Amino acid sequence: MTPATTDPTPYVATCLDLPAGSPGGSVELFLDIYTGPSPLIRADAFMLAPGTGSPQVPGLSQLTVAGKCLEGPEFRRYVDRLRQGLAERIDPGKIDIVHLQHLAFGGTPALCAVLPDHPQIALVHGTDLLFAQTHPDQLQVLRDTAQHASAIVVPTAAMADRLVGLAPGTDRAKIHQIAWGIPDHLHAQTPPSTQRPVDELRLLYAGRLTSEKGGDNLIRVLAGVGGIHLSIAAPEGEFDALAPGLDRSGVPFSYLGWLDRRRLWEIFADYDVLLMPSTTLEAMGLVALEAQACGLPVIYQPVPGLIDALGDSALATDFTDAASVTKVIDRFKASAALRAELRDHGRANAARYPLSRTAAALAELGRQLTSSCGT
Known part of the structure; x- marks a missing residue:
């Protein structure tokens, strides 16, 4: 497909289906890269709206979607509600590429359903691998994502090995190692x-x-x-x-x-x-x-x-x-x-791990994928 804009940095749609304000390294990395007055990567970035005390973060959109869960029919209904919420907020013509935060959980299949024809970069955060080991529905989401994503990004070689152990059919050629970073x-x-x-x-x-x-x-x-x-x-x-x-x-x-x-x-x-x-x-x-x-x-x-x-x-x-x-x-x-x-x-x-290098590497991988899809 042809990229939606002529800007050399692809415009991203991404979703982390955790309530805004949640603790954890994956949340901090997400906010560091995609939000703020001058985000390192331009994006429509989504998280879930917390029940109370919703923090206002520049560049972050919040979805009022209830019922976050991990297994069974309720998980599938939760994903469908997320899909509907994202579809109402995302203009597909504005988006060049999708960043899937985690290979599991609800945000990944929901975004894939909203933007099925856009290139997709799946980012492994670690908790997705841990939960896939113990929850069959999350393991299936992880395997489906590993199969269909255009590229998979891991921060360390250990994450790549663990991913392939969980999804043996994963094409290693589309796994890219990009280290996470901390603010410069x-x-x-x-x-x-x-x-x-x-x-x-x-x-x-x-x-x-x-x-x-x-x-x-x-x-x-x-x-x-x-x-x-x-x-x-x-x-x-x-x-x-x-x-x-x-x-x-x-x-x-x-x-x-x-x-x-x-x-x-x-x-x-x-x-x-x-x-x-x-x-x-x-x-x-x-x-x-x-x-x-x-x-x-x-x-x-x-x-x-x-x-x-x-x-x-x-x-x-x-x-x-x-x-x-x-x-x-x-x-x-x-x-x-x-x-x-x-x-x-x-x-x-x-000093080996500046956040700017992480963002630049993700943006370059996005450029490669959107260029490939546009030819």
């Missing part, structure tokens, strides 16, 4: 680290506390470690579920709430290390890269995705083994040289 200004404006004694190590956990994030493992292995204080920045409901275990563990802790992203960047300077105990996989672990850009070292569980993104720029340990965690924390606490080395290596690693 973080690389240039590094908050100063606060000087503090090292007799008490200030540990930070920041992010969701869903089961695959390893919160239960974290408090279990920290229970026997002395000279530490753990601070947690997480959604309130998820923290509430973890709090009884924290109380029983005896780990000294503070709850920071779910922080505004810019506030999180500011408080990185108040801590000694960020902990990433994820149990299964991460698309990339953007919060770890943001911490590194701000000069905060990272200790992480070497799961797929995090290994690719962090490698030896951070300390890997086994968060299922208390002895391993105690050893690495004691080593970190004892060596000022190690802490300085990890700060330097972390900043250098984070």
